Amino acid sequence: MEIADHFYIGYISKTRGLKGEVQLFFEFEDYKSLELDVLFLQVGGKLVPYFVANANVLPNRTAYLFFDDVNHIDAAKSLVRKHVYLPNNKFPERHPDDFRLTDLKGYTVVDKTCGTLGEISEVHQYPQQFVATVIHKGNEVLFPLTDEWMLSIDKETNTLEVDLPEGLIDIYS
Incomplete structure (x- = not known):
């Protein structure tokens, strides 16, 4: 099976x-809508x-799981820090109007004063x-x-003003 x-x-x-039992920490935003019948661990x-x-999916971006054939802590320890994947056909569908700040990755940022800054390479979610x-x-x-600093989002041109x-910006120069 290919990661792609x-x-x-x-x-x-x-x-x-x-x-x-193991704890799965979700880095996927829509974790509550995932089907968790078979998980693929990168080994x-x-x-x-x-x-x-x-x-048992919890509201704090975690789930507690029991896997078939993993019935002792020694077997579970070998799974810690393994990345977890699902097949692309299980990717949850979103309504077209469901736009999130994480969707801004890849958008070009244009500052009112400095002009074009570049493309958003990452959007980090903090508490x-x-x-x-x-x-x-x-x-x-x-x-x-923040709403205070974002003036407009143009979905057609993938631009954030x-x-x-x-x-x-001078702090980073």
């Missing part, structure tokens, strides 16, 4: 108890299927806010995606 035919949802963060560069016997990363003149520039505080 799958999408990344998170990683096994730790074990729990002695009976082989030695290959994807290995693990059949889920029981899953209090989302932060965009843009490579501007060879430097990584970070700024929060912002009005960043004076001097913010």
Whole structure:
């Protein structure tokens, strides 16, 4: 199975108890809509299927899982820090009007004062806010995606117009 035919949802963060239960930390935003019957763990560069016997999805981006044939902590320990994938055909569909700040990845940022800054290479989600990363003149520039600073989002041209505080871009130069 090729990784290209799958999408990344998170990683096994730790074990729990002695009976082989593991904790899955979701890095996939729509984790509550995922079908968790079979998960593919990256082991030695290959994807290995693990059949889920029981899953308890929690609101804090985690799930506690029991896999078939993993019934002891020793077997579960070998799964810790493994990346977890699902087949592309299980990618949850979203309504076309469902636009999220994470969808801004790849958008070109145009500042009201400085002009074109570059393309958003990453959108990081932190507890209090989302932060965009843009490579501007060879430097990584970070700024929060707040209503106060975002002027407009053009979905047709993939452009985000912002009005960043004076001097913010200079900090990164």
